[in-house]
Amino acid sequence: MRIRIAAPLALAATTALAGSLLLAAPASAAKHRxxxxxxxxxxxxxxxxxxxxxxxxxxxxxxxxxxxxxxxxxxxxxxxxxxxxxxxxxxxxxxxxxxxxxxxxxxxxxxxxxxxxxxxxxxxxxxxxxxxxxxxxxxxxxxxxxxxxxxxxxx
Incomplete structure (x- = not known):
């Protein structure tokens, strides 16, 4: 049971972190745009x-x-x-x-x-x-x- 709950939570956390990193990159790259x-x-x-x-x-x-x-x-x-x-x-x-x-x-x-x-x-x-x-x-x-x-x- 724990594994089933932990895996989706870990996936959600990883996705949120990756998403925030992706959003941060264009902001700094867009500095000169x-x-x-x-x-x-x-x-x-x-x-x-x-x-x-x-x-x-x-x-x-x-x-x-x-x-x-x-x-x-x-x-x-x-x-x-x-x-x-x-x-x-x-x-x-x-x-x-x-x-x-x-x-x-x-x-x-x-x-x-x-x-x-x-x-x-x-x-x-x-x-x-x-x-x-x-x-x-x-x-x-x-x-x-x-x-x-x-x-x-x-x-």
Whole structure:
């Protein structure tokens, strides 16, 4: 008799635990499936670091809009550990769209904005990108500790 009662109770407890674990996983995985967040970061531009315009443009950070409407990024800030800061001018990022913030110099266009720096921002051996709202609230961050491939996927 005990075995018949204990087995269904154990099964029910196991099912409840498994169910709660399954529900917890999507919540943490969904963290970057809503709002505006950092995407991929090319912190080490391909080839030698020559400070050429081409090399500086090849260092970038993606910011993705996971919302269902355009988000105005004016006043949002992108910062590194040293304190280098890019402040967005008036720039709307469409629903489901991505904008790349390039370190180098060029004219802003759809999907691309330029920091217009003459030197690199992101350290190849470790750094942290922070996306900060105009009111100073940290929206998202992404860190790396070693060179590896020079690319960090922050999703």
């Amino acid at each position: 809503s709002g505006v967040h950092l995407g991929t970061i090319q912190y080490d531009s391909p080839g030698k670091d020559t400070r050429s315009t081409t090399s500086l443009r090849a260092e970038w950070v993606e910011i993705h809009n996971y919302t269902k409407s355009t988000v105005q990024l004016k006043g949002y800030k992108l910062k590194d550990n040293t304190g280098y800061t890019y402040t967005f001018p008036k720039y709307g990022i469409g629903a489901g769209k991505t904008v790349k913030v390039h370190t180098g110099k060029a004219k802003n266009s759809a999907g691309h904005v330029y920091w217009n720096r003459g030197s690199y921002v992101w350290n190849n051996t470790g750094d942290k990108a922070r996306l900060i709202k105009p009111n100073g609230t940290l929206l998202d961050s992404c860190a790396w500790t070693k060179s590896g491939t020079g690319v960090k996927n922050c999703h």
